[in-house]
Amino acid sequence: MIKLPLMIGIFLLPLVAQADGFSAAAGEEFWNRTFVDTGSGQERRCASCHTSDPRQGGKHAKTGKPIAPMAPSVNPERLTDNRKIAKWFKRNCKWTLGRECTPREQGDLLAFLRSR
């Protein structure tokens, strides 16, 4: 039962993924997906602060503070510091999703940001 999807997945992988097996397309879908905060009922998305285009600058939804583009292609400092990546994933996933992002989700998101 597991074998068939796995075989299909492995076959399709080169078509959609980076060499490390993560999917930029999945990352993009996740980035734009709407999550609902159970406490406030508020809708939250990565794109709410970062915009849907990682090459654009965003801004903090509450304070208005500008956020530099996430794509390393326009902002070479991005995604070079592992501690910083871990810190922001922890905060932002917990706030947006209500939980931490799984390693696969993180990998897909990074693949997406690096693909732009």
Place this chain on the structure above:
Amino acid sequence: MNKTATIILILLALALLGSAGLALSDDDQDSDDDDHRKRWSRDAKPGVVSALQQQYVDECGSCHFPYQPGFLPAQSWERVMSGLEDHFGENAELPAEDARQIGNYLRANAAGAVSDGVANRSLAALQGRQGPIRITETRFFRREHDDLTRRMVQDNPQVGSFSNCEACHTRAMEGSFDEHQVRIPGYGRWDD
């Protein structure tokens, strides 16, 4: 008394009156603030940024203005640091070591820990009470801003909130909140 002596006396009297005027002139800026020019906080030295200060400014200035530690007493900062998971509605969690270092920095430079114009006034206004953790809700802050309208702040698209210090306090990053340097976007200089 002869003429020369009278003239000299009159001139002397005028000179004294003139300088007395200068000495007594009202300057609502604390002399401490002068020393604080070009320094973000009491802890800072002009042109030299300590590693701990830089860490605080980088971490705690990534979403909002990095409020100088002197605005709140140590207990308020403790409460902030122990509630980072829900930091005024946002998640501001930090790795344990960084949180520890920043906590120490805040405690060491909090109102009551340092002798500083703004910090002392802020602490005094609390009058021994615990006080809020939101700087804009402290008595000191409210008093200083009580003559501002909503149109100038909350309903002003270029300001938005009292927590956005830099929008009006042009030298906030240099630790100066002197009202003579205030420019409210859309309204110009503050004329008290």
